Amino acid sequence: MQTEVSSAPVHTTVKSRVFYGSAEQTLTFKLGTTVEECDQLAVSAFQIVTNPHTFGLFREDGVTELLPITAQIARVEGHQPPPAGMVGIREDEKLILRASTVRGGD
């Protein structure tokens, strides 16, 4: 008996175009890592030197943050939803690294 073998590629990473200000880098995230680890990779790539916890990855609208930070990331296609409890990222998806809060005072 012959066994049907899927020809669909098995992905272990997802590539994203990440912007910090007007600077852009292509970052590769390992599937199964947490959003927090993706945030840390981006913070490191853009050489952010202070309070990394105040910066986060947001989707192209600049509003929607990748949350929760403890969730694992999954690679999704098109408008396909991610598996339950995971955060989906599309291949070549544009993401924005920015400060989530900016405040000051005496």
Place this chain on the structure above:
Amino acid sequence: MLIPDRTFRLAIETMCECGQGRNECVVFLVESGDTGVLDVVHPVHRAASGGYEVDKGWLARFAVRQTAEPLAIRAQMHTHPGEAFHSGIDDEWPMVGTADFISIVVPRFGQGIIEPDDIYACRLTNEGDWEPLEPTSLFGT
């Protein structure tokens, strides 16, 4: 980075008018990658006499704009009610987290005559510390 005197004055006028002697205010000095011109950008923010917070919607819109236009935020300036200094909150929640970012604090809500010597200025170092700067070293024509 040298801040032109007219840019410094415009930033102070903007913060003074916004704060009305009662509330703190914040502006960003934004350099256009196309022209090299340093503009004063006044974000939507909420403020009180003891602090400010930039509107999250404005943060999102400006971040999206930066992905399409070469705009670099070189410095942030904000006012304090009294003395100019960098507080713990100022240290922890800046707009930009990369080395060489400049933060400037203006005393007395920016009211009255403010000279470069009256302000407090610091620079984010590679180690993530805020290094005090001689204010007058930031200004040029």
